[in-house]
Each structure stands twice: as structure tokens, then as C-alpha cells.
Amino acid sequence: MPTLKIILLLLTSAVLAVGVMRAWRLPSLLAYFMVGFALGPHTFGLVADTEAVRGLAEFGVVFLMFSIGLEFSLPQLYAMRRTVLGLGGAQVLLTLGVVVAAAMMLGIEWRESFVIGGALAMSSTAIVSKMLVEQVELNSRHGRLSIGILLFQDIAVVPLLILIPALASADGNLAALLGTSALKAGVVLAVLLYFGKALINPWFDLVARQRSQELFVLNVLMITLGLAFATKFAGLSYALGAFVAGMLISETRYRFQVEADIGPFRDILLGLFFITLGMQLDIHALWANLGWILLLTGAVIAVKAGLITGICRLSRHETGVALRAGLTLAQAGEFSFVLLAMGSDSDLLNPQHTQILLATMLFSMLLAPFLIQNNGRLARLMAPSYKRNRARQVQGVADASMGLAGHAILCGYGRSGQNLARFLAQEQIPYIALDTDPVLVKETAAAGLPVAYGDSSRLEILEAAGLEKARVVVISFPELRATLKVLHVLREHYPNVPVIVRTLDDRDMDKLRDAGATEVVPEILEGSLMLASHALVVLGVPLNRVVKRIRRFREEHYSMLRGFFHGLSDSDLDVADKFQMRLRSVQLGPSSAGVDKKLYDLALEQFDVQVQSVRRGSEGTLPADPDLVLQDGDVVVLLGMWEGLASAENILLKGK
Template sequence: MDTAFLEQILIIFALSIGALALCYRLKIPGIVAFFLAGIIAGPYGLGFITNRADVEILAELGIIFLLFTIGMELSLKSFLEMKKGMLTGGVLQIGITIGVVAVIASALGLAAPEAIFFGMLLAHTSTTVMLTVFQHRGEVDTPPVRLALGISVLQDLSTVPMILLVPMLGGMGSAGVVPSLINFALGLVLLGVVTASALWVVPRLLYRVASLRSRELFMITVIALCLGTAWLTSRAGLSLALGAFLAGLIISESEYSNAALSTVIPFRDVFTSFFFVSMGMLLNTGFFAAHALVIVAIILGVIVLKAIIGAVAVLPAGVSLRTAVLTGLAIGQIGEFAFILSRSGIEYGLLGPDLEQIFLAVSVGTMTVAPFVIGSAPGVTAAVRRLPLPERLRARDAPLKTAPANGPKEGHIIIVGFGPMGRHVAEAARSTGVPYMAVELNPKTVREKRTSGEPIFYGDAANEGVLAHAGIERARVVVVTIPNAATARQVTAIARKMNPECAIVTRTRYMEDSLPLYALGADDVICEEFETAAEVLARVLIKYPVQKSDIDRLVASMRTGNYEMLREASGQVPSLRDIGLHLDNAEISIVRVEKGAPIAGKTLAETDLRRRYAVTVLAIRRGAETLAGPDGGTLIEAGDLCILVEAGQKNEEVSSLFRPGPEA
């Protein structure tokens, strides 16, 4: 083996480790780290690698495996599930971007084919970068992010027809257009072959291989299908990347696609890193230094242009201004598939040396600042709302003009977000007779739930007008269930400003987000990360001979330590539940006095709860009135809510006092 080649591989890995660690600390996407490693190691950096051809071979394999996995992750069913917003928004975004960029590029002196091709490059967004940013923010499951990711996936898929169109663009105005048309037709024929293979040939082949139960045989077969299809398309005059994508599509419809995907992913991750390193090696640092101001201006221009186009493209789907702005900012960077497409453009003379350098620098720049651009969404949304927009657009962020007929008037719960958590809160409130009103940003959810009689309306709760419509001034509790940490902070701050007396319970995913929420006025912050740890602790200990009371005590101690620490740091007073955690061998409960119960119509002295059952009544809630610290002469009435501290072991006997007996 050539030791020089091995030395180059080691240099790339060593530089990548350092660059990845740096980017992780700066919260910059990992793809940028590979670009940085390539810039440092390449001929325009420190010159550690002089023979770029060896790296190019590994980079080519990276492209093949990347497109192969994309093809396997896609199926016709999942494509159709992208629905109106993603399909319409994605098609409009791609078409408008290509058209606008082509016009601007033509005005700057590029020929029509080159201008169109540059528009095709800028139409792409990095799905990997977007996923990394939103996973770190804990927002992948939110409707705006799902919309942005769906558009990004559609952009990735558009690379395939674009690769087929590149030879036609390269042959425009010359005799080469006829061969290009032939290649395009050949590509369509290959798609037909792929369909036939996916339906009849490959599933049978993989079944035969899988039945032998050899992991090595299955892995080699999958890789052979990938490389073999790529080789065939290359021999037919089409690109290797197209063949790899088609091979992935062939396997995607078989029942073995998941096993095949898990087999290939390690190869994809390793070889794809070489692809981005090789692209970094192409970046001429001297050219960048000489044109730094121009490149920075183009980076800003591309982000702004793509953000505006992305926001406009999704408006026909009826989304809110906030969703449109976030979608536009999320797709503001240039994606990895643009680099794959650029290789074809270089091959057919559509991307000259200077234009290639600008493209590389701008792409890396947009990826680097992507987390900060996405993080600016709340501020940008607020600025957009101040613009003189058409009333029709403003109405999308406003609540429905008429509240639901069964909506509460006062003393109710406002549920912000009607996902699984919000629905559980609503169900509990409904079953106990507590009035509530829900605010949701997903129009489909609002439409479905309103037809079933839910007191719910459409609106962005980060807007004061929406909370006012929900009756924030008269609400007793606000429950913020949305996973977006930034939006949760906004809603908490606005709710506290509009109603200083209401209780605010906010959900968050990570402990690090809890303290800012307390500081903004939240009374309770329920942290998923911590609650999961507490539940895991309980489930683990219950497998051992540990008493349930000891498990409960440990979990309670765990909760007390963490939540109390956060409240002390934020200056919040303890809640009723926290007081209960400090009372050893005691439990706080709230019990309703039912009609016909033995205790109804008696005074506390007559019930003798403290002496007979070791139960103390802390307070009684009667309608809108709270009787704190009731004395022995306080009469207990049917319908009262009694807050009890139980220190005894006669829980069932005590509970029977608050409900009617068998003879009632």
C-alpha cells in the first residue's frame, strides 16, 4: 500500500477531528468542519496534500453513497405525504429562485445557460445543516420546521432532474443539444427500468440473499447494487450520482430497505466527509482574501434573497407570518447537493474557475452562519409584523374573529399548543369541569378540533392580540406546551406582562432553558429531560426489592433538589406541591366533597379529622372563594375542594368520607 496515500488520509482525519471539536463548541454545522479541514490541508492552505486525485476517488464514493441513502430513504408514499405546503412551497421556491437568480446573473453579465445553472445551484438548501440546527434547538417536530425540512427534501430530489438537464444547458446554441436530448430521454428510460426493478427484480433478489442469513453476503449485495447501478448509468453517458440515487430508489420499495440503509450509513458518513474535504481543498484562500468584501456582500444577499423567496413560496399554503419567516430563514443557506450539481456544471463548462470560487466561498459562508440566521427568526418576525403588509397577511397571525361558542369567560386555563401534551391537559380539564381555551398554530388541527366542539382557535400566542382574544386578563392558568424554547420564552414574558396574577406553567426540553423561563415569570417549568430521568430512576429501582415509599422519597428528593435550586436562582416562591415534598411521611391531596358524602354539612370539629385520621385541612376552595386555614367551626359543604395533608395510613377510609355511601 502506498504510505503517502495513508499519510494523506491520516492528515484529513486529524484535521477533521480538530475542526469538528471547534465547530461543535461554536455551534456551527459539522459540514463546515470538513470544508475547513480541506482548506487547511489543500494546496491553497498549508499544502499538506498535494495529490488531490487520491482524495477525489474517495470523494466520488462519498457522492455515490450519499445519493444512494437518499434514494433508499425516499418512497412514493413518503413523497406524497409531503402534502400541499411542502410540495407547493418546494416547487415554487425552486422555480422562483432559479428565475430570479438567472435574471440577476444575466444582468451581471453571465450567459443565459450559466445564469440558469447558477440559479439551480442556489435553489438548494442543506438538509443536514437544517436538521443539525433544529435538533439542537429541540424543534424538529414543530409544524414550521417540518414544512422547511419537507421543502429541503424536495430540493434534494430536484438534483436528479437538474443533473439530467445540465448537458442540455451545456449544449445550448451548439450541435451538442441533440446528444443532450438523447441523454435526457435515456434518463427517462432508466427511470422506467428502475420502477420495474423495484417492483419485481430486487425484492426477489434480496429475499434470496436474506434467506441465507449471512450478514456479510447481504452487505456485499447491497453495495454491489449501489456501485453497479452507478457504473451502468455512467457507461450510458449519465452521472454516477444519478445511478446511485436510482439504486437507492430500487431498494426503497423492498421490505429490506431499513436493513440495507443501516448497512450503508457508516460508509456514507466516512466517504461523504472526504467529499466535503475535497471541496474545501478547491477553495482558493488568495482569491477569497482579494474579493472578501464582494463575497461577504453576496453571502448576505443570498441569505436575504432566499429567505424572502422561501417565505413567499409557502404563503399560498395558508401558513402564518411566523411560519413563513422561519421557513424562509431556514432555507437561506446553500446545500450539499449544490456541490454535487456543481461537479456536473464544471464538466460541461457552466461553472468557470472564478465563478466556482465565488460559489464555494458563498456556500461555506451561508452554512456557517445558518444557526445564527435561524435563531434570528423571532426578531425578524417582529420586524416583518411592523411592515405595512396587506391586511390579508396580517389576518393570518390574528385569532379567529369569533371565539368558540363554548369558550370560557374567566378563571380558565389557556393552553398554548394543542399537540399531545396540550390535548392531555385539555382532556384532564374537561373531565374535572375546569374551563379552558386552546391556541394552536396548525390550521389543520384547529379545523379538526373545532368541528368536534373543542374551545380552540388559530393564532400565534407570541402575539399579544392572540392572548388577549383567549382572555389572558381573566385567565387563572396559562400552560405553554410548545417545544420551541425561544417561542416559549416569548409567550411566557407576554403572558406575565398581560396578567401578573395568573399561574404560568411552561414546558421545556432541557434544564438549561429552565432558568430563563423562571426569570421571565413562569411559576412552574416542567423539564422533559429531568422528568424523564426521574421516571427512569423509578422504573429501574422498582425492579429491585426496594419499597415503593423509598422510591417515591428518592424521586421526590431528586425533584426537590433540582426544581428548588432553579426557583431559588429565579426568586420564585415554592408551590403547593413543593411544600408537600418537604413534609416527611406526608402527602398533600385535593379532594372534592361529593353530594351525599358523610362529611358534607358538618363542621371540621365534628369530623374530628385530625385526631381520628391524622388529616389536616389546609384550605377549602368554594366556588371562586378560598378559605385558607379553616378553624373548627368551618362548615364543609357539598362541592367544596378540600386541600388535605395526610400523615396517617387510612387513606381509603378518609376518601370514603368525601363520597356518598352505598345507601346514598
């Protein structure tokens, strides 16, 4: 089949499959597997599993490791060292040891057992992080444990990527070979990191000064693939060099821009990698070994969940929390397939075992969303003490709020919540704060502050905090999902309680108001108001006029401050963000479709776009009157979202 037809077939199939998986709220990774399985040589045979396709797919792994390096943070690792190094290290080593022992008891050679153990020790970062964010459990106790363990798994991939090729070439003295490989890796990493840190910042500064996005992306690709080639040339893996490239760039101020630019390359190439893995699945081998696959899937989930639960319990975490972390991480992960593919390419794996393992890992990932979604219910069923502890949480909140009336309930006790609490205390207004950070709650409670451990999205927690007698609820979460979850509970059961919501910027103001927020306070806009007020006073504007003007802006819900002009290098927000209100100036020429037409007739509101003003030569700035007739040379200032602005500009200039 011609190359163009193959690409078109893969793209069409991937679009349809990813769309179905997203509709079912399943990870896109499974869609790529299904496409490879359906089109591969063992099923319909529409696409051949060629070396060229596999070679291109390897770049997906390169960019996946680059992303891991980009997110690698020594300060974060140090802050979470007990969870990451303690629990994460124990989980990987114990899972590896148990799987190796079990595989060798079944008669599998020890090197193959090691590859299988390393693959099954991994969990899916994509599935777990996505589900935890959607369920607003990322900052819960089991959520933090899960993320910490996942972080160590990502780190553990690096030595495994070095060990597997070394095991494949271990014909003689294994200890000497492993020692040589470790020494070579250490020298290469030391050289790259030492010289890379000295060169990376000035080099990126030089590239960024050219103000060319094309050049910037090409530079990132050059560095990533260049370091990948360097480590491969040194006898190591491509992925290790990509990891180093990510680590180096993570130390620069261009990290987030790089992450945004490289995302599409990574996702598409990684999708191709998983398609090639799906091609290796043989439907006949799958059907012939279905019993073993189902049994092994259940065993993998049970063993991993049990080991992680036991490790968390030994670290003195509550049984229910430990169970929830275990169920959350019980599946295989993206790196499981990477390690399995490397083991297969190195001839360390029996082809029949590879088929069984591929299907087992795929089935475990299919079950993962359901286990994560229901981990709370399962934990309460399996650990009655967890249910009693949740009841004790409600009682603890009730005890902390005893005797309160006409008080404020603060949902979230971070920096914003704590600053508000200080003002309330000075005015002698009673309050109770709820937070899910156990360390924060312990320290603040020890200081005598009215702070209790509790999830603000649970109605029983809010009622225990005296919601019926409260005068106001203040939500200061940084996450939109968490805020919307609390608003939904409040408006469903207590629609008359005033709710004040803090948000970062004006992006979600309308959504939060529609969800029931009485007032929404955007931090960026409030900072702009304070900056303006100080500047006006210094410039000699009377204080009472400044106060009046600031009050007017707030009463109008910041309407005059909504949106701003985006430059080539804006430092406040990512210029690629399509969900941010922004301003755009459109200049009309003699052939523009909007000339000699009224603003009303253009109907720009259909695109959720407002005309802020019209600037006309010597007449200056004119108000946006619906009956205003536009003229040649007018500059129309629009306010709206990225896509709406593009459509409105087309109407003004082209008439369509």
C-alpha cells in the first residue's frame, strides 16, 4: 500500500477511535492500541508492521522521556522525598522482586523475568493524573501518595532503560558488564549535564531574541534529538538523551513554552508508537490464551494494589487511604509498553509471553478508570474503619464549629484563605476553615486557629461546619473543578447562602457566576486595580476620585478590565491560550466588507464578541453605538475569545 494511503488510513482510524474513547471518558492510548490491533498484520492486515514504521514510532518514546525530564524537579523531589523515595522506591523494588520470583517459579528465564517485573512495576501517569484531576482528588491524601509513587516510577525508568540492553548483551561476566554500563552512563550524564547547564541558558536567550516561533521549535527539536543521538552513540538509549535534554531545559525560563510547543509532536509520535504495539497483538494468540490473560490481569491488579496498600500502611497511613492509593495505581502504564518493546527488540522475551503480557497490560488499563472512579466506595467496603474515620472527620468539623453562628466558612486555607482569616479575626467575625492538607490542618490547629480537616465538596462536611447558620461561604481553591464542585453542592441544597469565589484571572468569571457564585474576585484584575490606584495617587489624582473609580470598576464586575492585547511574548498568560478573553484591533480598508455598514447589521454578538470602541482619525475614539456607520480607515477594537475574534475579523474584512 502506498505511504500516503497508509498515513491517511491511520489518521482517519485514529481520529474516529480517539473520539469514541474520549466520549467514553477512556484514555486516548487505548484508541491507538485498538487502531494498531485492527489494522495490523494479525487482524485485517491493512498496514504492515515494518521497520520504517517502528523506527518512526521510536521518536514517540524519545519525546515522552523528554517530557518526563522537563517535569523533573529536584526541589519537588526533595519536598516529597519521603513519599517519592520511600514509598515509590519500595513499590518498584517490591513489585519487581515479587514478579521476578513468580516468573522464575513458572520456569521463565531470569533476564526475561526482570524485564516483565520492570514493566509491571509501572503504572499509568496519564490515566491516574487525568482521573484524579477530574475527580478533584489530586490534593487528597491518596492522591498525593499516588502522584509521589508515580514520580519515582518515572525516575526508575531511566536505570531500567540502561539495564535492559546491558542484560541482552550479557554473554560473560554480568557484574562487569553492568558496572561498565553504569560507569559509561555516569560519565555521559555528567558531561552532558555539566556542559549543558553552562550553555543552555545563553543559547536559548540567543534563539528567543530572534522572535521566531519556527526557529524556537526547531531549536528544541535539534537539542532533543542531538542529545538522544549522543547517548545512543555512547552505547546507551535514545530515550536517556531525551530525558537529559528535558532536565536541562527545565532549568531555563523557557520551560513552559517548550512544553506547549513540543506537546503536539510528542502526542502524535507517541500515538504512532502505541499503534505499532497494537500491531503486534495476534488475535489467535489472544483467543488461545484468553483464560491466562484474564487470570494474569486479575493477579496483576490484586498484587499491585495489595503491595501498595501494605507499603502505605507500614508508613502509618490510614487503611482506607492506603487502599485507595493501591487501587489507583493497580494498572500497567505507558512505560510498561516501552520497557516491553525494548525487551522484545533485545530478544529477551518469548514471543508468546509478549502476546500475553501486551493483552494483560491493556486489559488492566481498560479497568483502571473504573477502579479509580470507585476507589472510595471500594475502600469503604473493604475497610469498615475508613467509613468510621470519615464519620469522625464530620464529627471533628462539627466540634470545631460548635457554637458558631453568623460566621464565615472558608473553603481552602492556603495563602488567600489565611490572609482573609486575619482580616476576619481583626473584625472579630467568627469563621471556620476547611482544608484537605493534613500537615497544614495539624499545624494551624496546634496554633489554636479554627481550622478543620474536611472535603468542602461533601454536603455533610459543610453542614457540620454550620452551613445553615453561616452568613457567607468563601471558596479560595486554585482549581476550577474543585470550586465548581462546591458551588454545585451549595446551590443544590442551600441556594440562598452568599458565596464569594477567588479565581486567578477573568477567564472563568462568567462560568463561576452561572454556577451560582455571588461574587467572583479575579486576582490579576484586583492586582491591576491596586496598581492603577497607587499610580493615580502618585500622579496627583484626588484620593476620593480614585476610590470612586475603583469602586465603579468592581460594581461593574470588572467589565472595563476584561481582556487585553496579546503581544509576541506576553509574560502573564500563555499566548496560545484560546480560552482567555482578549482585545484585538481591526483596521478597515477601502475594500473591507464592514465599510458603510452599521455595527448592528454586522451582528458580531453571534460570535460572543463585543465592540469596545471605534477609533476614527481626527475624531478620536467613538463609543460603540449600534447605529454607528463604519468608514474606511476606522480601527474597530473587539473583545472576545480567540476563535470568536477570528470570525468577527473575517466578517469585518471579508464579509463571511
